[in-house]
Amino acid sequence: MEAGNNQRQNQHNKATGRRPSGLRLLVASWIGKILITLTRRLGKGGTTLPGRVALAVDPELNFKLAARLKGGTLMITGTNGKTTTASLIDGILEKSGLKCIHNQSGSNMSWGVASTLIENSSWTGRIDGDMAVMEVDEGAFPGIAAALQPRGVVVTNIFRDQLDRFGEIDSIQALIKAGLDAMPPESFQVINADDPSLASLEKNKNSSRWTYGLDLELPPDRFENTGQDLKTCPVCFHKLDYTRIYFAHLGHYRCTGCNYRRPEPDVKLTDLNEGASGTSRIRVSLPDQTLQLEIPLLGTYNLYNILAAITCARAMDISSQIISSALKEATPSFGRMERFKKEGREIIMALVKNPVGANEVLRTVLNWTGQINLVVAINDRIADGTDVSWLWDVDFEQLYTVKDRFPTVIASGLRARDMAVRFKYAGFEPGQVLVEENTGRAIEKAMEHTAPGGRLFILPTYTAMLEMREHLNKMGLGNPYWEES
Amino acid sequence: MTGKINIYHLYPNHLNLYGDRGNMLALCRRARWRGIEVNIVPVGPGDGINFTSCDLLFMGGGQDSDQKLVAEDLKERSAEMRRAAEENMVIFAVCGSYQLLGSYYTTARGEKIGGLEIINLYTDPGHGRLIGNAAISCSLWDPSRTLVGFENHGGRTYLGENLQPLGKVLYGYGNNGTDKTEGAVYNNVIGTYLHGSLLPKNPWLTDHLLQKALAYRHQDITLRELDDSLEIEAHQAALKLAEGRPR
Numbered sequence: 001m002e003a004g005n006n007q008r009q010n011q012h013n014k015a016t017g018r019r020p021s022g023l024r025l026l027v028a029s030w031i032g033k034i035l036i037t038l039t040r041r042l043g044k045g046g047t048t049l050p051g052r053v054a055l056a057v058d059p060e061l062n063f064k065l066a067a068r069l070k071g072g073t074l075m076i077t078g079t080n081g082k083t084t085t086a087s088l089i090d091g092i093l094e095k096s097g098l099k100c101i102h103n104q105s106g107s108n109m110s111w112g113v114a115s116t117l118i119e120n121s122s123w124t125g126r127i128d129g130d131m132a133v134m135e136v137d138e139g140a141f142p143g144i145a146a147a148l149q150p151r152g153v154v155v156t157n158i159f160r161d162q163l164d165r166f167g168e169i170d171s172i173q174a175l176i177k178a179g180l181d182a183m184p185p186e187s188f189q190v191i192n193a194d195d196p197s198l199a200s201l202e203k204n205k206n207s208s209r210w211t212y213g214l215d216l217e218l219p220p221d222r223f224e225n226t227g228q229d230l231k232t233c234p235v236c237f238h239k240l241d242y243t244r245i246y247f248a249h250l251g252h253y254r255c256t257g258c259n260y261r262r263p264e265p266d267v268k269l270t271d272l273n274e275g276a277s278g279t280s281r282i283r284v285s286l287p288d289q290t291l292q293l294e295i296p297l298l299g300t301y302n303l304y305n306i307l308a309a310i311t312c313a314r315a316m317d318i319s320s321q322i323i324s325s326a327l328k329e330a331t332p333s334f335g336r337m338e339r340f341k342k343e344g345r346e347i348i349m350a351l352v353k354n355p356v357g358a359n360e361v362l363r364t365v366l367n368w369t370g371q372i373n374l375v376v377a378i379n380d381r382i383a384d385g386t387d388v389s390w391l392w393d394v395d396f397e398q399l400y401t402v403k404d405r406f407p408t409v410i411a412s413g414l415r416a417r418d419m420a421v422r423f424k425y426a427g428f429e430p431g432q433v434l435v436e437e438n439t440g441r442a443i444e445k446a447m448e449h450t451a452p453g454g455r456l457f458i459l460p461t462y463t464a465m466l467e468m469r470e471h472l473n474k475m476g477l478g479n480p481y482w483e484e485s
Numbered sequence: 486m487t488g489k490i491n492i493y494h495l496y497p498n499h500l501n502l503y504g505d506r507g508n509m510l511a512l513c514r515r516a517r518w519r520g521i522e523v524n525i526v527p528v529g530p531g532d533g534i535n536f537t538s539c540d541l542l543f544m545g546g547g548q549d550s551d552q553k554l555v556a557e558d559l560k561e562r563s564a565e566m567r568r569a570a571e572e573n574m575v576i577f578a579v580c581g582s583y584q585l586l587g588s589y590y591t592t593a594r595g596e597k598i599g600g601l602e603i604i605n606l607y608t609d610p611g612h613g614r615l616i617g618n619a620a621i622s623c624s625l626w627d628p629s630r631t632l633v634g635f636e637n638h639g640g641r642t643y644l645g646e647n648l649q650p651l652g653k654v655l656y657g658y659g660n661n662g663t664d665k666t667e668g669a670v671y672n673n674v675i676g677t678y679l680h681g682s683l684l685p686k687n688p689w690l691t692d693h694l695l696q697k698a699l700a701y702r703h704q705d706i707t708l709r710e711l712d713d714s715l716e717i718e719a720h721q722a723a724l725k726l727a728e729g730r731p732r
Contacts, residue, residue: 389503
């Protein structure tokens with residue numbers, strides 16, 4: 001592996017016409033390290049600014065530091081499920097005895113990758129880890145793939161997410177394609193076979209491809225008109241016919257116009273039982289064997305994340321014993337159904353960022369019994385998406401059908417008023433909806449309304465989640481994310 | 486129930502890019518809150534449905550690949566739609582389908598898609614997408630009122646002579662980023678690039694469409710006032726956001 005990386009380094013230097021500059025890299029990472037310490041002292045996560053400045057000093061920092069990882073880098077990209085999938089893969093690799101570097105705080109642009117690499121290297125530039133597991137934003141995927149020259153990539157799905165940033169689904173697909181094309185030869189790709197826009201992408205020569213998908217009899221998608229981004233064939237633009245839809249456009253499809261159809265996946269989930277204690281009991285069929293697993297994660301979207309992680313591990317020849325024992329200990333990732341306890345009340349926080357993900361979260365919320373207090377906090381900063389129209393594609397109407405179970409509904413965040421209108425048109429009485437723009441005060445109000453033994457769900461967008469997590473930390477709940485192991 | 490409106494939703498599975506569901510919800514809720522019955526008819530590609538009993542036709546946004554499929558199917562219906570538009574049927578088209586109302590639409594890849602020729606306008610590609618919060622001053626009312634939304638389009642739309650825009654751009658890009666027009670109005674046909682969703686935050690536009698749909702079927706009903714305080718707050722907040730943009 002080391003030899004391979006040196007070879008890549010040489011190829012890269014030839015291509016860029018530059019000599020390796022060790023000094024520039026050192027200066028860049030020192031500046032980065034100092035800035036990380038400073039920003040942390042100011043109480044920030046330190047994942048953006050240090051990486052940006054360090055990359056300005058040495059634009060090849062990501063490439064140079066990643067080349068020092070003897071096990072190479074894995075990238076996880078796609079619209080939904082990146083964070084959970086990356087953390088599942090990280091858990092499996094750690095179990096197999098590899099020390100992994102992981103950008104688990106969700107800072108998934110090139111500067112986030114840089115900050116993570118800098119943080120895990122010494123002042124002399126020695127990197128403290130065998131492998132890196134990097135969650136990567138779809139928009140940044142081509143650039144980061146070219147820089148990191150990863151050993152493998154997992155692409156989870158393409159949904160409508162922050163269209164103001166990317167334009168449309170067609171252009172997200174083009175970004176994924178450009179990223180796959182930038183992967184080095186001999187690398188492997190793990191692709192969701194149930195997503196027609198991904199499975200149609202041709203793999204580049206010499207790389208290997210692994211696919212995964214669900215093979216379950218599930219009730220058809222209840223929200224068929226929402227978030228179904230892709231109904232036309234990505235090859236010939238005719239209509240796609242589905243025999244099964246798991247959610248949004250994920251399912252078993254074939255084109256009515258050309259030969260394009262769902263490829264038979266290498267790794268399939270063939271059986272599912274939801275355990276009462278918040279676990280999923282699943283059966284996974286691999287080319288050479290079948291695995292029975294019990295995993296402490298719920299929801300169809302997590303089934304895809306689990307499959308992606310298993311498939312990636314198999315692509316790396318990791319034994320099924322290691323996979324099983326690692327997945328058994330899986331915990332929800334940062335802000336993805338995280339659970340906190342306070343004075344006999346349970347607080348559950350789940351990130352919402354696009355219609356498909358939010359619908360799945362709402363579906364999971366409704367799986368809980370009893371009364372539920374709800375805070376939905378919508379920010380419209382760049383990391384959240386500045387266009388909030390996606391709120392109207394989320395099926396909040398499903399809450400209305402059981403609206404007596406929601407004694408308090410609070411709309412919060414910079415776009416609290418848009419969310420309040422959304423609740424009103426979902427069928428809630430205007431008097432039932434509280435508007436509290438300040439996310440911290442929204443938590444306090446919601447806690448006041450939550451009786452002991454009661455349950456509070458907080459559904460924030462990304463930057464609202466960062467704010468609210470900080471507030472929960474002040475209440476003595478959870479740790480700042482950069483202090484987590 | 487007094488009054489009834491038939492809303493035809495054109496290609497709900499193909500034209501639904503930016504919260505168009507919100508526009509449909511706003512129309513339905515605001516009619517039903519006044520005891521007006523709403524009947525929604527989803528129309529898919531190839532469905533043998535004509536518009537003889539349609540009062541209000543809603544068309545949402547689509548991305549290029551969907552738009553092509555839709556444009557082909559619409560060719561079959563274009564004569565019928567033109568006739569209905571001349572007879573004052575209400576048509577509300579957002580973004581991608583607004584472009585289709587014109588004579589042609591050239592995609593970013595340079596492909597020219599023939600339009601429905603209902604409104605005298607055309608759309609060419611431009612450099613970069615026009616994205617952000619926007620506000621316009623709309624003269625469907627006297628005095629004119631503001632409409633707020635979010636725009637995100639690559640195409641530049643140019644209005645033909647004597648065609649009335651939906652409004653004058655206060656903040657944002659509008660039809661093409663140069664002539665300060667946004668959207669178009671012809672008879673009871675309204676096309677716009679604004680989503681967000683548009684109708685929930687601009688309840689007066691929703692009511693305008695409902696009122697015109699009732700009048701189209703000679704239903705003499707005046708829409709009762711509703712308590713729109715939440716909607717107005719959201720409108721004002723969005724207006725403030727748009728103000729933050731360069732003129």
